[in-house]
Amino acid sequence: MTDVIPEQLSDLLERPLLGHLATTRPDGSPQVNPMWFLWDGTHLRFTHTSRRAKFRNVRHEPRVAMSVVDPDHPSRYLEVRGTVESVDDDPTGAFYVALAQRYSRPPNPPADAPDRVVLVVRPESISFQDRR
Amino acid sequence: MTDVIPEQLSDLLERPLLGHLATTRPDGSPQVNPMWFLWDGTHLRFTHTSRRAKFRNVRHEPRVAMSVVDPDHPSRYLEVRGTVESVDDDPTGAFYVALAQRYSRPPNPPADAPDRVVLVVRPESISFQDRR
Numbered sequence: 200m201t202d203v204i205p206e207q208l209s210d211l212l213e214r215p216l217l218g219h220l221a222t223t224r225p226d227g228s229p230q231v232n233p234m235w236f237l238w239d240g241t242h243l244r245f246t247h248t249s250r251r252a253k254f255r256n257v258r259h260e261p262r263v264a265m266s267v268v269d270p271d272h273p274s275r276y277l278e279v280r281g282t283v284e285s286v287d288d289d290p291t292g293a294f295y296v297a298l299a300q301r302y303s304r305p306p307n308p309p310a311d312a313p314d315r316v317v318l319v320v321r322p323e324s325i326s327f328q329d330r331r
Numbered sequence: 332m333t334d335v336i337p338e339q340l341s342d343l344l345e346r347p348l349l350g351h352l353a354t355t356r357p358d359g360s361p362q363v364n365p366m367w368f369l370w371d372g373t374h375l376r377f378t379h380t381s382r383r384a385k386f387r388n389v390r391h392e393p394r395v396a397m398s399v400v401d402p403d404h405p406s407r408y409l410e411v412r413g414t415v416e417s418v419d420d421d422p423t424g425a426f427y428v429a430l431a432q433r434y435s436r437p438p439n440p441p442a443d444a445p446d447r448v449v450l451v452v453r454p455e456s457i458s459f460q461d462r463r
Binding site for chain 1: 395396412
């Protein structure tokens with residue numbers, strides 16, 4: 200278990216909330232969009248494909264940041280900064296299906312399963328606000 | 332009025348939703364956190380202070396990106412990429428108060444009003460998903 204995430208904020212990673220994952224493009228400008236994620240106490244995992252800009256971005260700059268807000272308390276949020284430690288193949292889309300179940304979506308493998316990958320991120324630092 | 336934002340998605344900028352604003356740190360890694368914003372059809376405006384990391388980031392790299400999700404349809408989102416065109420002083424916190432009203436928060440000037448600034452961003456491109 201990492202000690203980077205304070206226990207008082209770990210619910211924001213354990214609940215099926217959307218994380219806004221920011222990467223840096225090769226030209227130095229930022230990119231950000233909402234993503235499903237799974238937190239196991241040590242790594243954040245995201246389903247992605249090898250054919251999108253974000254994949255190319257993390258190949259070039261593996262440092263990423265994710266922002267997640269408590270929908271019940273909009274002034275309560277967590278930013279996790281970390282590094283993509285590995286990119287694992289997911290050729291059957293099994294990890295996509297696991298995330299779809301977590302987010303209460305139809306648990307069907309995606310049409311682009313052959314290109315699916317798992318971005319594995321180790322958190323290194325955070326910023327947060329914990330107002331209710 | 333800009334033609335960068337499609338009309339079918341403009342509600343995501345008109346409603347008082349949180350935008351997850353990504354910037355690039357001087358070391359090249361991304362930074363992202365939720366922010367209030369105001370959209371006038373041409374620019375996005377954010378209240379901020381001159382004493383925080385994000386301010387130093389945009390001085391160094393004015394290109395930013397913002398992600399916003401439709402809370403009623405979590406697969407519907409908009410990423411706006413753009414450039415900080417100006418940073419305006421807000422020494423009375425008047426713009427902060429306007430945003431506090433938009434977001435139904437107490438309309439009181441913040442304690443750090445003397446350091447308050449307005450980040451003025453011109454959108455240049457978008458990415459989106461419009462599933463309901």
